[in-house]
Amino acid sequence: MKPKVLLTNDDGVTSAGIWAAYEALSPIADVTVVAPATQQSAVGRSISIFEPIRTYEITMNGVPAYSVGGKPTDAVIIGLYSLNLAPDLVVSGVNIGENLSYESIMTSGTVGAALEASNQGVPSVAFSLQVEDQGDKFDDPSRVTDRFEETKRIVRDVCERVLRDGFPEHADVINVNIPSKVSGGYEVTRLAEKLFHTGVEKRLDPRGRPYYWIDGPLFEDAEEGTDVHAVRMGNISITPITLDCTALRAADRLADIFR
Template sequence: MRILITNDDGIFSPGIKALAFALRTLGEVMVVAPDVEQSAVGHGITVRRPLRFKHTAAAGFGEIPAYRVDGTPADCVVLGYHLLGKPDLVCSGINIGVNLGLDLTHSGTVAAALEGTSLGIPSIAFSQEVSEEELRFEEAARLAVPIAKWVLEQGLPSGILLNVNFPKSTPKGIKITRLSNHHWQDTVLKREDPEGKSYYWVAGQQTGLEDEGTDLWAVKQGYVSLTPVTMDYTAYSFKGKLEASFPDSWVATPPATASRGPADV
């Protein structure tokens, strides 16, 4: 089995190194990761400049082939797929910090798994809650192995990936969860440079409801959270109402609208 590993924290992150060494027990591992941190870049693909794809021995992966890319996590999956051959599994992480709930919309870690899924490759995103005192990923990497093994053996349905989050403490067990409303409550900080010109920092703090059964609840309770995520963003529960409001004939004979006077233009 061939496993492509990437992340958004960069090729020198301890999380990706722990994951790469752990997954060697399952097959041939290849690392393709950003050369610098690419956190919160979402599912960006670089199309307006060329990309560099360089083999590196400086990241400490030993015999594992490792390549650095001056692009996004999604770029790494695309280049790894086309330059090294289609893998049997894409694993992204282990991210420094959780990716829960609405974090998925901007997470580079999850975006790499989304890109793998869009290419028809079973994909998993791994993230870990961390403490300020230390960054330790050995336990999470150990637990990632049976999850990855299960996916290699069982596969995943088309258009579905797994989002896995580990608690910072030794896990009590594993919970199959749904996405929470966990998100960053944004604030904008205004500052001035030495010339008196304004610039801004987008900052904030994490927030969300710890509803039972959600990924946030599981991690806060000390469990590994495993959430199946679909790439089909269709709101099926709302689709019927739209169909009733906009039948096929609507374009040919749209409802009459009130005329606008000069003041409305």
């Protein structure tokens, strides 16, 4: 029997990225798509607890799928506990835009869905594709989808390896970032600290009242061994992520302070 895969994302059920992942995985797995109805980027592990979650069975590209009126975490929970899918693996992505560094994975809905799956006891892999124009994250332009053939090969290869060899001990999520132009191979990495130089742009509306956009350019590079550096060098970054956020190295000092 084929392994079962629950496929989700944060770009929405109509995103070209999730259907590229479906095409990559359907020959090797029994894939069920359960994804947000609309764009949900940067919602992290946000969860809907103050409003009902409506779910509709739809058909996309001739394939039945579930459109969830909520967050990526909601989609995972619906798939696990309402649809009772019992997957062997949860795959989140392919996200349009890289998810690199502490900064990005803490807000990423793509990684958030994978973390939720792992928290519920299902191993998970998150896939993201680097874009050169940050506006592409919301547009799915042809210059991004043209690169999906190579991306599909990587998604299938990574998942085949994980399903064959088992999930690595001490990791809860495998975060995979694919450069816009792959010129190297796989590189196991650690998270960089930052991805963006955070800034705020102030503007005035037609009535002269201020409003703000959070913005800022990307970091050009980071130290060797990090996910940011690997992708900048054209390598496919493979980062093991853990749910345990305990800062163990601070425990002794904290014990001294509160002795």
